[in-house]
Amino acid sequence: MRVLIVDDSSVMRKIVSRGLRQAGFKIDEILEAGDGQKGLATQAQKKCDLILSDWNMPNMDGLTFVKELRKSGDKTPIVMVTTEGGEGKVAEAVQSGANGHIKKPFTPDTLRSTLGQFFK
Amino acid sequence: MTEHEQMQEQIRAGLLEGLIQTVIQVFETMAWSRITYQGEQPRKHFVLASQTCGLIGIRGARDGLVGVALDRHLGLEIVSRITGLPVPNIELEDLADGIAELANMICGGMKAKAGIHGLDLTPPLAVIGQDATVHWKTAHPVRELTFMLDRDIIRVLVSI
Numbered sequence: 001m002r003v004l005i006v007d008d009s010s011v012m013r014k015i016v017s018r019g020l021r022q023a024g025f026k027i028d029e030i031l032e033a034g035d036g037q038k039g040l041a042t043q044a045q046k047k048c049d050l051i052l053s054d055w056n057m058p059n060m061d062g063l064t065f066v067k068e069l070r071k072s073g074d075k076t077p078i079v080m081v082t083t084e085g086g087e088g089k090v091a092e093a094v095q096s097g098a099n100g101h102i103k104k105p106f107t108p109d110t111l112r113s114t115l116g117q118f119f120k
Numbered sequence: 121m122t123e124h125e126q127m128q129e130q131i132r133a134g135l136l137e138g139l140i141q142t143v144i145q146v147f148e149t150m151a152w153s154r155i156t157y158q159g160e161q162p163r164k165h166f167v168l169a170s171q172t173c174g175l176i177g178i179r180g181a182r183d184g185l186v187g188v189a190l191d192r193h194l195g196l197e198i199v200s201r202i203t204g205l206p207v208p209n210i211e212l213e214d215l216a217d218g219i220a221e222l223a224n225m226i227c228g229g230m231k232a233k234a235g236i237h238g239l240d241l242t243p244p245l246a247v248i249g250q251d252a253t254v255h256w257k258t259a260h261p262v263r264e265l266t267f268m269l270d271r272d273i274i275r276v277l278v279s280i
Contacts, residue, residue: 011217014203015150056243083228083241103232104225105149 001119002029004048006039006065007081008057012104016052016081022108025119036060040068048076050118052102055082055089063093070097077118081106131182132260134234135280139186142229143267143276146222151201155274158266166262166279168247168254171195172215174223175254177242178231184280185258186230188223192248194272195219212248220244226276 003020005013013032020027031046033039035057043051051069055062066078079100080093090101102114121129140157147153168175168187172195178184190198192215199218200207210218224244231239247254258279267274 009217009221011199011203011214011221014205015221018204083225083232104228105146107149 001025001027001050002031002046002048003027004031004033004039004042004046004051005053006033006036006051006057006062007054008034009054010034012054012081019106019108019111020115023111023115024108025112025115036062036065036068039065040072043069043074043076044072050115051076051078052081053078053098055080055093063089063096066093066096066098079115079118128182131234131236132280134236135178135182135184135230136263136278138230138233139226139276139278140265141233142226143188143265143274146225146229147198147267147269147274150222150225151198153198153201153269155267155269158268160263160265163262163264163277166254166256166258166277168252168256168275168277170275171248171250171252172219173247173252173254174219175245175247175256176223176227178227178280179240179242181236181238182280183259184278185256186223186227186280187254187256187277188219188226189275189277190219191272192250194269194274195248198222216246216248219248220246 007013033042037060053062077099081102083104147155168189170189171192173189175187196207260279262279265276
């Protein structure tokens with residue numbers, strides 16, 4: 001299982017990465033990208049099994065990243081990790097092809113219950 | 121008080137309550153740190169005089185500013201706890217990024233808890249320095265909320 005974390009904050013990428021390991025998921029490799037554009041490039045090269053993406057990022061935001069990835073035909077599950085908990089934004093992300101949403105702050109338990117379905 | 125003023129007061133009170141709850145929640149959830157709310161005091165100016173500060177602006181239904189200020193050693197400890205990096209391995213960039221992310225999570229949680237539509241948060245700003253003083257002009261009165269983590273003080277300045 002290969003996971004891609006897309007977030008412009010290096011600290012947040014470390015937090016998510018650590019949370020995934022603390023949640024006990026079996027992960028072979030965690031890859032990181034600092035914005036949506038880099039996320040697209042990384043996914044094209046490495047073909048990850050699950051993507052966790054921030055919302056607000058420079059160059060290409062999370063919503064555009066989701067749309068672009070789906071436009072390319074990639075069906076990898078994408079879960080948005082964000083502080084913005086607005087229903088409208090979540091609905092827009094899901095409509096654009098995101099598979100779920102995690103609100104910060106989160107615990108390993110939150111990650112386990114939200115992401116468990118993607119680790120089989 | 122006019123209807124508009126009553127609505128603004130409701131928004132302000134909701135944000136303040138959400139802010140206090142979220143500060144405690146973020147420290148507990150992300151940094152495994154039990155902090156206690158000590159109370160609030162009015163301040164004449166929005167001055168962040170600590171060594172490690174995160175700042176976020178609020179725009180929309182209510183304009184405002186929220187700042188989180190910690191001493192450097194506490195900032196390093198918190199970033200260490202949330203990332204798992206040992207304190208000596210935390211670079212200046214990690215500290216700035218971590219404190220900005222802390223402010224981001226606190227304000228995002230405040231917004232979500234208050235349940236107010238039409239509020240936008242600016243990207244977080246981090247100020248790290250031995251003698252930095254951030255002085256910001258604000259539209260509303262300034263309050264300083266104080267939290268304690270063991271013997272350390274966490275100051276949250278708010279103008280909403």
